[in-house]
Amino acid sequence: MSGKPKLYYCYGRGRMESIRWLLAVAGVEFEEEILETREQFEALLQGGALLFQQIPMVEIDGMKLVQTPAILQYIAAKYNLYGKDLKERALIDMYVGGTTDLMNPIMLYPFIAPELQEAHLNKIRQLAHNRYFPVYEKILREHGNMYLVGKWFTWADVHLLEAILMVEEKFADLMADFPLLRDFKARISEIPTIKAFLQPGSQRKPVPDEKYVETVRRVLQLHHVT
Numbered sequence: 615m616s617g618k619p620k621l622y623y624c625y626g627r628g629r630m631e632s633i634r635w636l637l638a639v640a641g642v643e644f645e646e647e648i649l650e651t652r653e654q655f656e657a658l659l660q661g662g663a664l665l666f667q668q669i670p671m672v673e674i675d676g677m678k679l680v681q682t683p684a685i686l687q688y689i690a691a692k693y694n695l696y697g698k699d700l701k702e703r704a705l706i707d708m709y710v711g712g713t714t715d716l717m718n719p720i721m722l723y724p725f726i727a728p729e730l731q732e733a734h735l736n737k738i739r740q741l742a743h744n745r746y747f748p749v750y751e752k753i754l755r756e757h758g759n760m761y762l763v764g765k766w767f768t769w770a771d772v773h774l775l776e777a778i779l780m781v782e783e784k785f786a787d788l789m790a791d792f793p794l795l796r797d798f799k800a801r802i803s804e805i806p807t808i809k810a811f812l813q814p815g816s817q818r819k820p821v822p823d824e825k826y827v828e829t830v831r832r833v834l835q836l837h838h839v840t
């Protein structure tokens with residue numbers, strides 16, 4: 615055992631990507647076991663490693679953690695990215711809740727039936743433009759700080775950056791209406807660990823493609839997601 619956290623997931627973003635982001639931004643090196651076959655997944659199941667028969671799973675500090683929010687909260691708290699007190703923590707949870715609700719339909723998009731994809735994409739655009747991004751723009755304006763919460767960057771900032779990048783990949787023009795979010799993105803992308811994670815060759819995963827979708831379906835035996 616190397617002592618590094620070990621991440622169990624398919625080769626792709628999905629629910630694991632925010633965990634990769636948070637570890638990378640905290641400057642924590644991690645290993646990955648890439649699941650490509652149903653047999654690998656079943657071996658984990660049979661070994662009792664997956665509490666609810668689901669991934670992501672992360673081995674860290676002698677634990678086998680599942681449930682993405684629990685994993686993220688543990689990492690955020692351990693590496694001082696979870697605010698200075700309970701009130702800051704509540705704000706961080708609330709803001710991460712919003713970015714999660716925006717990222718979930720983007721994460722689901724590659725699994726949507728082709729005839730439903732256009733409507734799904736329109737819905738994502740509406741959510742980003744009319745519901746979530748105006749809120750984060752307002753928070754940055756009113757907080758008057760470089761970051762969303764307190765005086766230092768937190769998990770909420772990391773999650774917002776990930777959400778902005780995911781939305782931009784789908785709608786390159788959308789950020790035009792959100793100048794503070796554009797500034798935020800430019801500033802936070804200069805934080806050294808973030809800059810490194812954004813470079814080619816990092817453990818950041820690419821935009822989902824057909825191969826990723828096929829692998830997830832094979833490993834998880836998922837047939838229909840609509």
Ligand SMILES: N[C@@H](CCC(=O)N[C@@H](CS)C(=O)NCC(=O)O)C(=O)O
Nearest residue numbers: 628629667668669670681682683834
């Ligand atoms: N609430 C869980 C949901 C995990 C989840 O749905 N994982 C999917 C893959 S991303 C999975 O393992 N699906 C297989 C199944 O539910 O049987 C979390 O937040 O981690």
